Amino acid sequence: MDLFQAMTVYVRVVETGSMTAAALQCEMSTTMVGNHLRALEQRLGVRLLNRTTRRQRLTEFGTAYYQRCLEVLGLVADSERLAEQTLDEPSGTLRITAPLTFGTERLAPALSEFALRCPQVKLDVVLTNGRPDLLENGFDAAIRLGAIEPSNMIARPLIDYTLTMCASKEYLARRGTPQKPEDLQHHDCLAFAYPAGDDWHSVEKQWRLTGPEGEVLVAVSGPMLINSSAGLHQAARTGMGIVMVPDALVEQDLKDGKLVALMQDYQLPSRPMHLVYAQDRYRLPKLRSFVDFAMQMWGKY
Numbered sequence: 001m002d003l004f005q006a007m008t009v010y011v012r013v014v015e016t017g018s019m020t021a022a023a024l025q026c027e028m029s030t031t032m033v034g035n036h037l038r039a040l041e042q043r044l045g046v047r048l049l050n051r052t053t054r055r056q057r058l059t060e061f062g063t064a065y066y067q068r069c070l071e072v073l074g075l076v077a078d079s080e081r082l083a084e085q086t087l088d089e090p091s092g093t094l095r096i097t098a099p100l101t102f103g104t105e106r107l108a109p110a111l112s113e114f115a116l117r118c119p120q121v122k123l124d125v126v127l128t129n130g131r132p133d134l135l136e137n138g139f140d141a142a143i144r145l146g147a148i149e150p151s152n153m154i155a156r157p158l159i160d161y162t163l164t165m166c167a168s169k170e171y172l173a174r175r176g177t178p179q180k181p182e183d184l185q186h187h188d189c190l191a192f193a194y195p196a197g198d199d200w201h202s203v204e205k206q207w208r209l210t211g212p213e214g215e216v217l218v219a220v221s222g223p224m225l226i227n228s229s230a231g232l233h234q235a236a237r238t239g240m241g242i243v244m245v246p247d248a249l250v251e252q253d254l255k256d257g258k259l260v261a262l263m264q265d266y267q268l269p270s271r272p273m274h275l276v277y278a279q280d281r282y283r284l285p286k287l288r289s290f291v292d293f294a295m296q297m298w299g300k301y
Contacts, residue, residue, distance in 0.1 A: 001039040004076060007069045009036040010048065014058065014066050081284070090285040091120035097134075098143040101229045102161065102273070103127035105248035106298070107143065114293050121286045129195075134278060140287045141277040143294075148274050154282065156291070157300040158273040164247050165207075165268060166259040170239035178242070178262060181209050181216045188241030189220035193227040207244060209266040216266075244268060273298075 012022035013033065023030045041048055048062035058066065098107050104127060111123055126132070126139075134142055134153065148155045171188075178184050184207065191205070206217045222241050226232060229245050236243040236250075237258060253259040275294050281287050 001036070001043065003043075004073070006036040006040045007073060009033055010040055011066065011069050011073065013037065013049070013056075014062075018056070089120055090118040090289040092284075092286050093122045093124050094141075094286045094290055095124040095126070095139045096141050096143075096290070097126045097128060097132055097137075097139050099145050099161075100127045100129050101246050101249055102143060102145070104230075105246070110293075110297055114290065117293065118286065118289050121289070134276065140281055140284070141275060141290060141294075144274050144276050145271045147272065148276070152279070153276050154279050155274040155276050156295060158275055158294070158298040159300050160270040161273045162247050162270045163244050163268045164250055164254070165242065165244045165262045166236060166250055166254065167242040167262060168237055168239045168259055169257070171236075171241060172260060174239070177260075181207075181211070181218045181263070181266065184218045184220055184242065187220075188222040190222045190224050190226070190232055190235055190241040190243045191220065192229060192232060192245070193225045195227075208269050209263060211266040 009022060009026055009028075012025050013019055016022045016025060019030050019033045019037075023033045026033065037048065044065070046061050046065075047059050048065060050057045050059060096107075103125065107127075108125070111125070115121070115123065131144065132139065132142075134140075143158070144155075145161050175187060178187055189207065205219060205221075207220050209216050209218065224235060224240065226235070229249055232243045232245050233249050233253075235241065236245070237253065242262065250259055254261055275291065275298075277287060277291065282291065
């Protein structure tokens with residue numbers, strides 16, 4: 001019996017409340033989970049769980065042993081991290097999360113250069129517009145949009161996440177080119193559907209522009225509301241209407257003339273962007289190398 005594996009399985013059973021759920025987390029069969037528990041109880045000579053067909057309940061010793069397992073497994077994990085820190089060359093798996101559009105258009109293409117610099121690092125990248133907890137989900141670093149809530153994490157400022165207003169030549173030939181913000185009220189403006197609670201939720205109905213006369217809020221409407229920047233991009237390319245999307249998404253189309261930038265004398269909304277990571281993890285060569293790389297690519301200062 002692998003004692004550390006059996007202890008890990010036992011912790012998962014306690015925390016999930018069932019052998020079936022623990023089996024899914026441990027990626028093994030329910031039968032194997034049961035075998036680990038029986039082997040552990042035989043080794044200890046004491047019952048850990050009182051099990052019936054409907055429920056399981058920790059024995060008094062099982063509760064105390066669970067706490068001790070957490071301590072032991074924590075020390076094992078710390079020892080492994082210490083060994084990893086002694087390596088001079090970045091290696092191991094680097095787990096990163098980033099917003100969907102930035103991750104697709106900026107991060108993913110740049111990671112080929114990072115991979116050349118650190119060939120022993122395996123990249124595990126999760127792109128999501130959510131904000132998964134770094135520690136709970138095992139991430140080494142995250143790129144985050146918007147305000148950063150106070151925490152014990154390190155947050156390094158990156159360049160602001162900016163938008164471009166644009167439309168296709170076909171649309172502009174059909175409907176005319178807006179010259180000032182008020183003109184947008186007479187155009188088909190396609191909006192991004194921000195989730196409830198997002199600080200940009202109001203952008204669905206009002207676009208904010210800042211120009212010589214100060215900030216202007218323009219009520220906009222159009223034939224489509226969609227929760228995908230890529231979807232907005234494609235709709236604009238087909239001439240469906242005017243969009244306000246991340247610069248990275250339309251940069252090449254603007255260069256190629258497939259889309260035309262609008263209201264360039266006005267400043268559009270922007271969001272702060274940060275690289276976030278745990279301070280104690282920075283000692284790892286793989287994370288330190290990625291932080292240096294990201295700050296070189298997108299660092300604000």
